[in-house]
Amino acid sequence: MSITHSLWKTGLKTGLIGGVVSVLLALIGMVEGFSQRDIINEVISMGHTLLLLVVVFITYLSAKRTTSRTKVLALVNSLVTGIVTGIFLVLLVILGNVVNLRSIFVNASPVLYNIMTFGQGLMNGSLLLLVVAALIGLLTGLVYLLPNLLRRVLVTSLSSVVLAGVVQDLLRPTLAAWGPIAVVSEWIFTANGLSLPGAIVLAVVIAIILLFWSFKGKAIQTGVKNLPSGQQRVLRYIGFSILILVFLILPQVLGLFLSEVLTIVGLYVLLGLGLNIVVGYAGLLDLGYVAFFAIGAYTAAILTSPELGFFHFSFWSALPIAIIMGIISGVILGIPVLKMRGDYLAIATLGFGEIIRILVLSDFLRPWLGGAQGVGKIPKASIGSFEFARPQEIYYLILAGCLLVIFISLRLRDSRLGRAWMAMREDEDVAQAMGINLVATKLLAFATGAGFSALSGAIFASKLSSVYPHSFNVMISINIICLIIVGGMGSIPGVIVGSVALVGLPELLREFAEYRLLVYGAALVVMMLLKPEGLWPAEIRRRELHEGEPKTTEQVLPPEGGLSSNEEGA
Amino acid sequence: MMAMLEIQHVHTYYGNIHALKDISLNIDKGEIVTLIGANGAGKSTTLKTISGLLRPRHGTIQFEGEDLTRYLPHEIVAKGVVQVPEGRRVFGRLTVTENLEMGAFAITDRQVISKNLERVFALFPRLKERRHQVAGTLSGGEQQMLATGRALMANPRVLLMDEPSMGLAPVLVDNIFDTIRQLHADGTTILLVEQNARIALQVASRGYVLQSGVILLNDTAENLRMNEMVRKAYLGES
Ligand SMILES: Nc1ncnc2c1ncn2[C@@H]1O[C@H](COP(=O)(O)OP(=O)(O)OP(=O)(O)O)[C@@H](O)[C@H]1O
Ligand SMILES: [Mg+2]
Numbered sequence: 001m002s003i004t005h006s007l008w009k010t011g012l013k014t015g016l017i018g019g020v021v022s023v024l025l026a027l028i029g030m031v032e033g034f035s036q037r038d039i040i041n042e043v044i045s046m047g048h049t050l051l052l053l054v055v056v057f058i059t060y061l062s063a064k065r066t067t068s069r070t071k072v073l074a075l076v077n078s079l080v081t082g083i084v085t086g087i088f089l090v091l092l093v094i095l096g097n098v099v100n101l102r103s104i105f106v107n108a109s110p111v112l113y114n115i116m117t118f119g120q121g122l123m124n125g126s127l128l129l130l131v132v133a134a135l136i137g138l139l140t141g142l143v144y145l146l147p148n149l150l151r152r153v154l155v156t157s158l159s160s161v162v163l164a165g166v167v168q169d170l171l172r173p174t175l176a177a178w179g180p181i182a183v184v185s186e187w188i189f190t191a192n193g194l195s196l197p198g199a200i201v202l203a204v205v206i207a208i209i210l211l212f213w214s215f216k217g218k219a220i221q222t223g224v225k226n227l228p229s230g231q232q233r234v235l236r237y238i239g240f241s242i243l244i245l246v247f248l249i250l251p252q253v254l255g256l257f258l259s260e261v262l263t264i265v266g267l268y269v270l271l272g273l274g275l276n277i278v279v280g281y282a283g284l285l286d287l288g289y290v291a292f293f294a295i296g297a298y299t300a301a302i303l304t305s306p307e308l309g310f311f312h313f314s315f316w317s318a319l320p321i322a323i324i325m326g327i328i329s330g331v332i333l334g335i336p337v338l339k340m341r342g343d344y345l346a347i348a349t350l351g352f353g354e355i356i357r358i359l360v361l362s363d364f365l366r367p368w369l370g371g372a373q374g375v376g377k378i379p380k381a382s383i384g385s386f387e388f389a390r391p392q393e394i395y396y397l398i399l400a401g402c403l404l405v406i407f408i409s410l411r412l413r414d415s416r417l418g419r420a421w422m423a424m425r426e427d428e429d430v431a432q433a434m435g436i437n438l439v440a441t442k443l444l445a446f447a448t449g450a451g452f453s454a455l456s457g458a459i460f461a462s463k464l465s466s467v468y469p470h471s472f473n474v475m476i477s478i479n480i481i482c483l484i485i486v487g488g489m490g491s492i493p494g495v496i497v498g499s500v501a502l503v504g505l506p507e508l509l510r511e512f513a514e515y516r517l518l519v520y521g522a523a524l525v526v527m528m529l530l531k532p533e534g535l536w537p538a539e540i541r542r543r544e545l546h547e548g549e550p551k552t553t554e555q556v557l558p559p560e561g562g563l564s565s566n567e568e569g570a
Numbered sequence: 571m572m573a574m575l576e577i578q579h580v581h582t583y584y585g586n587i588h589a590l591k592d593i594s595l596n597i598d599k600g601e602i603v604t605l606i607g608a609n610g611a612g613k614s615t616t617l618k619t620i621s622g623l624l625r626p627r628h629g630t631i632q633f634e635g636e637d638l639t640r641y642l643p644h645e646i647v648a649k650g651v652v653q654v655p656e657g658r659r660v661f662g663r664l665t666v667t668e669n670l671e672m673g674a675f676a677i678t679d680r681q682v683i684s685k686n687l688e689r690v691f692a693l694f695p696r697l698k699e700r701r702h703q704v705a706g707t708l709s710g711g712e713q714q715m716l717a718t719g720r721a722l723m724a725n726p727r728v729l730l731m732d733e734p735s736m737g738l739a740p741v742l743v744d745n746i747f748d749t750i751r752q753l754h755a756d757g758t759t760i761l762l763v764e765q766n767a768r769i770a771l772q773v774a775s776r777g778y779v780l781q782s783g784v785i786l787l788n789d790t791a792e793n794l795r796m797n798e799m800v801r802k803a804y805l806g807e808s
Contacts, residue, residue, distance in 0.1 A: 420675065426662070426663060429655065430659045432623060433647070434673055434720070434724070
């Protein structure tokens, strides 16, 4: 008895969590809200996908958490988890049909129950729901037991299909202008989600590409490595040029809306790279980082806006001053918190961020900073007669900023200062005993991060043509920290991936807008459970979190650092 | 003639806790001097005061004629006064080589760094074998070697060692002390802080006994070994 009990304990416990989570997602309206659109036309809606993905995730977790040596137990556990989660969902449906939950949960409507039972009525539908959940548990367990390679191929190709389905309303109109591609796109997509054959072909094609790469990729890589270094360099330049070219024509291809999203992502990349220096390189947890963004934006506003009328600088002459103001305020913040560590530092910097926001909001400073109304009429940046006005144009400004900041970050990381930051992050006391000047090292971290942030702020001000205090609340700082964590602390590509995932995707998925914070929280929890080192970790984090694991993980992860990989364009 | 490192009438406080009360000690070039004392006697406090990590309220610390109390910790390291911190605080996520290179932070000449690296690897072949290993996964003894090697990377003129025997099995303690002897033979000046008085008094030429922030005794190692009080309190004899 006790043995069987302990056999499924993991499955049972994880199932309870899964049940609560999935019931909650249904009750807060996500499942219903997402059901307007289909992932695969007439086959599966986004709402169903969401619900089933929760079951997939939770059963996978259950299999993964199974500690026993007998592999079959992982299967048993994930099956149990699937069943338990299913039972919770069925109980919700039954309960909702017996008592009216709407007085507490507005979203607990008959429509929701209809979705959850696949439109098959209470009895049949509930049974179907349970069977589907159990089946998913079983399948996930089987997938878990597959060899590494197959599992990766399967998971990647299926998630690509889901992703393609989710972004179909963006991709389809964009691709429609591209002749032969438009034909393919029209075949893959329907007006609502992917077509069934399109989805299947997409999954198969991606799987084939992945398989090909995993068998031939190594050979190609070593082939390239064996080339004479001159040719290697040529190859690298070619790859680099293609990448730059893609980035250059991107806004022309993507159109207004997607370019706008790209500029927002770009601004977050700038901010993220700055905070990455402070948090990722130097290990100083700064929660008031938005303050420097505000200082950059307001400096640019004061210097350029005719509405205030103090100065009539152009964007380009205001920009360096904004950056210098950022750097100076970084040092000013740095000095009082020099002796603080960890949580104390976080609280103090949090306070600094709020002080700046309240200052720009204050009536007292209104004649200079505009108060709650903010400052308007900020001129656009321009070169000659070319004006960076529309998102497609501002994009280039931000791209240039990102490239510059990436370059500086790379150089700093490998510099003496970078090593001092690393030592300080690892152990402040020992770093000092090694002959590292803690004061200078810390202040330089704050100053560099603040400078990047102010640069981003100045571009932001010119992009919006106006600045308002409420654009600079603490949520910005928290978003940036989140994207760094999700991307991978201390990793430059990680910041880019994190910005795309946490800033870009939510902008693209209008359904998410309402649940943005929830999704952030969930994403962080999921990351901490599955990939605590981040999506594209810096090498040192990988080392720490995967000590003692087989070396295979290293091949799965892309290399850190270089611009040489084309995945950054994702 | 003046000693290489000369500490005179030093008082160090933690807030209003008076941790060092009028400490005076000196070390000549090429000498091993040990500072022994029980838990909380103020041994680590003495080393931290020399390194500039703590600032004495009174007193002077002369190193080759210069007053160290006027300098910041990183400047003191650059002068060649280098500490091996208590409890082998290696950079756990960095590799052995990276740790060692970090130790040479104050040195900018790459050639000197690689020469020092070779010297440390010659002294600790074990570290050379494991140079790509992440330091956090080294054994306790290897970590002590690494902490010592890291300090040596900075070209120390005086090495301040804080309880190198702490938490090590007797065999490993013997190993570490063999290294200390070898460093001594190579001409390194060492201030050795120890609780393990027996072994410390074997390698050192002179010793100081610290108790509750006060220097109780100051004599040659041999005399201290014979001393009634030392035998009772620190050597566990009766
Ligand atoms: N940061 C601190 N704040 C307040 N008091 C401290 C601090 N560090 C040490 N002390 C006190 O100073 C005294 C001397 O401490 P110290 O660490 O120098 O002892 P020690 O001789 O190195 O002991 P051990 O052998 O245990 O390492 C102790 O009473 C200790 O409690
Ligand atoms: Mg101590």
